[in-house]
Amino acid sequence: MSEPLPSLLLVGCGQMGGALLNAWIAHGLEPSVVIDRHREDLSSPHQVVRALTDIPADFHPAAVILAVKPQKARPVLEELARLRPDIVTDAVIVSVMAGLSTSTISAFLKTNAPTARPAVVRAMPNTPSAIGRGATGLFAGNAVTPAQKTLCDRLLSAVGATAWVHPEEQIDIVTAVSGSGPAYVFLLAELLEKTAVSMGLAPDTARLLARKTVSGSGELLERSSEDATELRRRVTSPGGTTAAALAVLDAPDNCPRILREALEANVLRSHELAS
Numbered sequence: 001m002s003e004p005l006p007s008l009l010l011v012g013c014g015q016m017g018g019a020l021l022n023a024w025i026a027h028g029l030e031p032s033v034v035i036d037r038h039r040e041d042l043s044s045p046h047q048v049v050r051a052l053t054d055i056p057a058d059f060h061p062a063a064v065i066l067a068v069k070p071q072k073a074r075p076v077l078e079e080l081a082r083l084r085p086d087i088v089t090d091a092v093i094v095s096v097m098a099g100l101s102t103s104t105i106s107a108f109l110k111t112n113a114p115t116a117r118p119a120v121v122r123a124m125p126n127t128p129s130a131i132g133r134g135a136t137g138l139f140a141g142n143a144v145t146p147a148q149k150t151l152c153d154r155l156l157s158a159v160g161a162t163a164w165v166h167p168e169e170q171i172d173i174v175t176a177v178s179g180s181g182p183a184y185v186f187l188l189a190e191l192l193e194k195t196a197v198s199m200g201l202a203p204d205t206a207r208l209l210a211r212k213t214v215s216g217s218g219e220l221l222e223r224s225s226e227d228a229t230e231l232r233r234r235v236t237s238p239g240g241t242t243a244a245a246l247a248v249l250d251a252p253d254n255c256p257r258i259l260r261e262a263l264e265a266n267v268l269r270s271h272e273l274a275s
Ligand SMILES: NC(=O)C1=CN([C@@H]2O[C@H](COP(=O)(O)OP(=O)(O)OC[C@H]3O[C@@H](n4cnc5c(N)ncnc54)[C@H](O)[C@@H]3O)[C@@H](O)[C@H]2O)C=CC1
Pocket: 011, 012, 013, 014, 015, 016, 017, 035, 036, 037, 038, 039, 050, 067, 068, 069, 070, 072, 076, 096, 097, 098, 124, 125, 126, 127, 179, 180
């Protein structure tokens, strides 16, 4: 087995934090602390506490992972800096939160630790991380050391593929494409199923065919060295049925325009969450 992952402080153990934690445990994680204010059901081989005030005084994590909603970030960051300025100084702060910039995160931390120069990394994973098939975009702020960057890459590689981006604004595009992306794919599965039922297929049949089409196509794309355009071409007989459907879907004013609008709305929402 590869070298264990160093001790972490995970703040927020919901959908994303939980998926990350499970992968890190599977990869061998040094004794760590998980904070979740609301979940009663959490069990973990690591120490689970309800509040930042419960972090043991002798606990010194290599990284703090912030996986609460962006709207909850400010009090969490201010309290962390008030209670444990040493952690803010020594650990890399990894935010998976949409929208919030490294400078905003630093500013919240500096409210109660004015001399700190926090090392902040933004990571934008997605929910296929729960099965080790995630895709994460990362951005490192100025104060992040090469060793901390390597650690962040190890942490997110534990749940799938990673790609570092620059400048920071590109993280909002990552959020729009891959962070939120699974929701678009699941919407496609939902719409295929519902439309199939509305056109006359039995619900069980529609569900089976829609699910297997989306999951099988994803797996084919994963296993193939061809790009998506070629895989699509192989389905599309000239003058055939698929071509008839694609003439509707891929018309400039249909999917291409709608997807662009959707991704722009996503980026705009990141900007709103940031302010
Ligand atoms: N769900 C997704 O697909 C993705 C989510 N993210 C980001 O991950 C973050 C979390 O999102 P989800 O996991 O979906 O939300 P979630 O609601 O499932 O998890 C958030 C967790 O934080 C806990 N929490 C709330 N306040 C807290 C506090 N003061 N201290 C400790 N724990 C607290 C909640 O009890 C909850 O378990 C968000 O910032 C989101 O932008 C990023 C990429 C993908």
